[in-house]
Amino acid sequence: MVKVKVNNVEVEVPQESYIIDAVEKAGFKVPLLCYLQGLFNEATCRICVVKANGRVVPACRYPVQEGMNITTSDDELEKMRKINFELLLATHNIHCWDCYRKSTCTLSSLSKELGVEGIPVCSECPLYGDECLVNQGIPCLGPLTVSGCDAECTRQGALCIGCRGFVSSRDVWRNAIKFYRENGIRREDLESIITIFWIVLPIKLREIIDEVYKH
């Protein structure tokens, strides 16, 4: 057994343990993405970074040492986690509107936890398949709007009018506009509802709309 300190709380863990075990035993939490206890701890996502004796290491892969001083949260760590998550999200093909994971999606819950605004309202929306308002031909702004509101409007059956602002990723814009086009939503209807809260459309969004609706 070795003694370590997690945020100044002393715990005793078996010698072959990893930092994550000590953190959990001490009653603290670190955000996790790729780690699955007993199955996968290859430290590929780097979301679980902590400071061990001042050095930044992945909690899921780094073994404990006697007298180790572990910090699970500070400004620097938060920033690192956020950047790592944003980089991961940039490579993810966001199609929340027809994704079966929806409310069980770890990326969605992590984006809320870390304050990264890259995932649309569809990730929280309870309407699947034929229930989806866009699939019914209603210009709901769920695919373009930043998540975090728990999709309160679509939960009531009303359409999303984008009061939280749009997601920053241009790939999401392109995918979403294509989705509207496929479901026969007219450009005028879409622009009419987009301009309720976003009085001035970003130039890039307008370009994407032009491009998708041209064909």
Add this chain to the structure above:
Amino acid sequence: MTSYRLELELDRVAGESKVNVYLVNGEVRVEYASQLSERLLERLVVGREYRYAPYIVARICGVCSHAHFWASNLAIENALGIEVDEVTAELRDICNKLQIIENHLVHLIFLALPDYCELEPEVITKAIKVREIVKNALNTICGRLSSPQPYTPGGFIKEISRLHIEKTIKSIEESTPIVDEIIEYVLSRVNPPSVNDPSPIYLALSSFPEKSVPINGSYVLVSNEGYFNINEENYLNYFNEVKPSYSNSKACVFNGKIFFVGARARLLANKYVELDSELLEILRSNPYSNIVAKAIETRYLMRDITYRLRSICGRAPRRNTPSKKNGKGLSVIEAPRGLLIHYYEVDENGKIKSANIITPTVMFAKHVEAAAETLVRRLNNEGNETSTLTKYVEMLVRSYDPCIPCAVHVVKVS
């Protein structure tokens, strides 16, 4: 004290407002000025499809957004000849009354009562608890308290389950005795200072506390000067809005006279609660007594809501469609602070051509000034200190419960 100028920045009111008191050579003048910047909501809806208008205007203010949402749906329904079924109308009315209770509780306990006594912690706890219950009831029907969107012109989008309605009835019934205790506490502590109402003209919807329904296309308003039939063609003949230079919101007169709206007006106009002659006289002549009227109204509405919820429990609302493409429509409802008027004109493409909103705070703005002038004149003649004057003027304005965010909804740009 021959001449002075006081600028009172008001706290404990919704939004930012200021009262300017001028005394020059014995002449008293009071200006009630809204300080929030203009919100151009009447222009924002123009050119958009009619079904999006309620979503936009509900964002006018978070304090009574359901009232605006309902009023705009109702006006559009009137414009397009959509008839709603009884259950829908009843459910919307219940939501409105829940919002009235929620607003009254917050105003009575947290905004107005600290003027009269020191609050006891138990009362605060009770008020927070009841507010939570009322909020949950509103969430059950509307989905959320602020900017709700559970229905569109025509009816509710989703059905509300019987189980949820039954749960709501139970929770409201359980909280009724607590509300009674709170109201008893308020009534025992509030002792309105005496000031004579300079313009005791009240105005309220004659159908309150029943639901707001137009009769032969007109809403009937009741005042101590008689009954008035208001519709989309003639409402501007009665309500005359002016824009004072010192304020960011408009002020309004009815038939050329300064009037007041709100809980006191509703109680005096419709007499739905039996009151003894002494209390009735206070309500008639004293603007401070709006707090008393609010307390009495809250007690009444708690029971009224339980009764109404029971009558619709198990019945599903229907959805109806428009019978015509264009038209003009007006709606008049009783919002928490008084009368609320919405007007819309829809063109043949289903787009809003013009819109007009007259809010309660705009309606009683001139009455606040007139009452404050009478008060300042009296206090000045009695030789009171400026600090006393400040205290009583602030108390007076607070008793009206002005709400600034929706009052500054539009200003004409010249």
